[in-house]
Amino acid sequence: MKIYGDLISGNCYKVKLLCNILNIGHEWIDMDIMAGDARTEDFLEKNPNGKIPLLELEDGRFLAESNAILFNLAYGSELLPIDIFLKSKLLEWLFFEQYSHEPYIAVRRTIKKYQGMPAERQAEFDAREAGGSKALDIMEKHLGQNKYIVGEALSIGDISLYGYSHVADEAGYDLNKYPAIQAWINRVQNIPGYIPMQ
Numbered sequence: 001m002k003i004y005g006d007l008i009s010g011n012c013y014k015v016k017l018l019c020n021i022l023n024i025g026h027e028w029i030d031m032d033i034m035a036g037d038a039r040t041e042d043f044l045e046k047n048p049n050g051k052i053p054l055l056e057l058e059d060g061r062f063l064a065e066s067n068a069i070l071f072n073l074a075y076g077s078e079l080l081p082i083d084i085f086l087k088s089k090l091l092e093w094l095f096f097e098q099y100s101h102e103p104y105i106a107v108r109r110t111i112k113k114y115q116g117m118p119a120e121r122q123a124e125f126d127a128r129e130a131g132g133s134k135a136l137d138i139m140e141k142h143l144g145q146n147k148y149i150v151g152e153a154l155s156i157g158d159i160s161l162y163g164y165s166h167v168a169d170e171a172g173y174d175l176n177k178y179p180a181i182q183a184w185i186n187r188v189q190n191i192p193g194y195i196p197m198q
């Protein structure tokens, strides 16, 4: 299988991290999103949405959306709970990550770290601060009472939320204000097979 990705992206890193933890062999196709690699005609044939990560299976089928890829690759492993309530809880957190976390923290990180805070995006950067703080507050409360995102064990919920939470400081958030998130970050970093983002 092939995975198209760029390791400056937390969404792509999530998939790389899962593959490393589960020892899933793959060919990593390095893309440069800043150079527009995800918007070429050739790539749009593969994913009309022009986004990475993208998984290409041996039979030629494609799967986009980082959390869908995590779900697919973790199938049958201990990182995907079997119990239907826990599986549904996992989906709740994956949707939370995409709707209430990533659009704030990931976008602010891109503006700050990779675009160097251009003046024309300052208002957007500021407007997205509150959403990211709210997401981190929700995680802090949850992780103060639970070791992992779902149930009693590591799952793809942890891997998904780890992607951008552990670099939230690069998006202008002070992680020192979130001790339970920091303790969880340390737990994730001690998983066998862990690899850093870059």
Ligand SMILES: N[C@@H](CCC(=O)N[C@@H](CS)C(=O)NCC(=O)O)C(=O)O
Pocket: 009, 010, 011, 012, 033, 036, 038, 039, 050, 051, 052, 053, 064, 065, 066, 067, 098
């Ligand atoms: N919801 C998607 C988001 C994917 C996404 O936004 N990817 C960005 C990198 S983080 C991208 O491909 N950007 C390239 C572009 O917009 O040209 C997912 O979770 O995979």
